[in-house]
Amino acid sequence: MRDTIDCGATQFSIRELCDAFEVTPRTLRFYESQELLSPRREGARRVYSLRDRARLRLILRGKRFGFSLAEIRELLDLYDMGDGQLLQLEKTLTSAYEKRDQLEAKRRDLNAAIEDFDQQIRVIERMLAEKKSDFSTAV
Amino acid sequence: MRDTIDCGATQFSIRELCDAFEVTPRTLRFYESQELLSPRREGARRVYSLRDRARLRLILRGKRFGFSLAEIRELLDLYDMGDGQLLQLEKTLTSAYEKRDQLEAKRRDLNAAIEDFDQQIRVIERMLAEKKSDFSTAV
DNA sequence: ATCAATCTTGACGTTTACGTCAATGTAACT
């Protein structure tokens, strides 16, 4: 929300976007070569729109979840294709449901991981407590 | 739980483990070279224990979340080091809390992503509904 | 006008996480 709306300008140079998201120009150009971004040009220079900025957010978020750039592109495509014909829309929706299932699965997986890890933490906490009482009784 | 406990045997050949987790022998050998696994040997052959099996589960789960093998090793180390001295235990616990925070952050991130995506899905659903009513009124 | 800073496009290098042989060893049938 902050990133999408509250970012002052409505156009960004490559450097501004890089600074904002802590990536390098090379990264943005690479994403463009992979057709994840498509900034317009002013002369030769790239000019990124709010939409580009929003897409970049999604890209980086996807990466944090371990999605490949190819998978991320599929996701981005789903965000775009709000136009198209009826049949196209239905296809989009079907893919969207599938993607959503993927995300859900990841969430369940993550929740399980956190539970396991918490349990492990409690084991260590207990050991620490025991060691401390050992120490106090030894004194 | 199923994988950890209910897997019949208590020792596994490389092939059994590969089949169980759908990875290749090369992968297991690579993990071993990175010191993520350390099966004992019978002659030259690798023999994996239940502990190895559990670690492999954690490795693959970590990968699904986009952790690098290096990061995963840190996590595994935390699971191991239940021994060690008092000071060591406290350090372990501190690292464990940090890792837990990382996982929490990832969970928040994922929840946000799912919410965003659901919203996008609803947009498409609405468009589809409109298009359909357009069609029916057009007839 | 010029000089430094910043952008551009190649092109090649690098890291991670394995894949893919090749050569060899060994266990288990037959």
Add this chain to the structure above:
DNA sequence: AGTTACATTGACGTAAACGTCAAGATTGAT
């Protein structure tokens, strides 16, 4: 004893996702 089947260790190859230079083009400041 011979063959089939799978295991082991190198060693080299590869795809993804950039990093890193090189060589020009532009643009703003002096």
